[in-house]
Amino acid sequence: MLLYFLGMFGIAAFAVTGVISSGKKDMDIISVVFLGMVTSLGGGTIRDTMLSVETVYWVKDTSYFWVAFLSSVLAFFTVRFIDDKKKVFDYADSFGLALFTVVATEKVLNLGFAPTIAITMGIITGVAGGIIRDVLSHRPPLVLGREFYATPALLGAVLLVLLEKNIPFHEFNSIYAVALVFILRVFAIHKDLYYPSWLLYKKR
Numbered sequence: 012m013l014l015y016f017l018g019m020f021g022i023a024a025f026a027v028t029g030v031i032s033s034g035k036k037d038m039d040i041i042s043v044v045f046l047g048m049v050t051s052l053g054g055g056t057i058r059d060t061m062l063s064v065e066t067v068y069w070v071k072d073t074s075y076f077w078v079a080f081l082s083s084v085l086a087f088f089t090v091r092f093i094d095d096k097k098k099v100f101d102y103a104d105s106f107g108l109a110l111f112t113v114v115a116t117e118k119v120l121n122l123g124f125a126p127t128i129a130i131t132m133g134i135i136t137g138v139a140g141g142i143i144r145d146v147l148s149h150r151p152p153l154v155l156g157r158e159f160y161a162t163p164a165l166l167g168a169v170l171l172v173l174l175e176k177n178i179p180f181h182e183f184n185s186i187y188a189v190a191l192v193f194i195l196r197v198f199a200i201h202k203d204l205y206y207p208s209w210l211l212y213k214k215r
Contacts, residue, residue, distance in 0.1 A: 014114055017185060018055075019078050021110030025051040025140050026082035027103045031096050032148040040087055046147055047083030052076070054111055054139035058132050062119070101200050104141060104153070109192035112137030112164040113185050116171050126172045133168035134161060137192075159199035167192035 029050030033043045052069050059067045069075035093099055116133030120126070138154045138161055145152040154160045171188035174181065 017110050018114045021107050022051040022078050023082040024103045024107035026079050027086045029144045030086035031100045032144050043087050044083040048079045050140045050144035051079040053143040054136040057139045058136045105196035108137045109189045113188040116168040130168040134164045137164040163192045163195035
């Protein structure tokens with residue numbers, strides 16, 4: 012049940028980032044809601060497609076669809092009254108990244124896949140929605156920048172796998188992993204943490 016609600020919160024958070032991201036493009040409500048829904052549902056859709064899951068999660072349980080839709084509509088009418096939209100975007104994106112990564116990792120583990128597959132699918136699910144959002148709204152994808160973005164997702168997914176392996180019956184394993192991803196991402200935003208130059212590929 013905890014996993015289910017975390018997934019819902021993740022969808023709502025990413026829907027908000029999609030709506031905020033579209034704000035500078037003067038899109039109409041249909042386009043904005045579509046972008047919010049694609050952002051929030053895209054990562055999990057890619058995951059389920061890659062794993063050949065019989066029915067994509069939001070088709071099987073339409074509650075995910077409606078949460079994405081209603082969150083996008085609500086965000087469309089409310090974010091315009093928020094002064095610091097960038098801060099809301101950063102926190103919502105960090106929250107969504109953390110939730111989607113951990114929920115996906117645990118879901119794939121529960122489906123019986125190997126830990127390496129679970130970690131990989133967790134990262135893909137966490138970052139894919141943001142990539143779709145950034146590409147459609149003509150923003151540089153966050154995951155392709157110098158900031159810590161995919162790394163917190165990787166560490167959170169690894170932590171969850173380790174916790175599930177060593178203390179599988181602990182009910183707060185997913186919470187610990189979500190907290191790690193979120194804290195690392197927020198810390199990277201506020202402290203301007205970047206990868207060292209020797210880890211970056213630079214064209215000469």
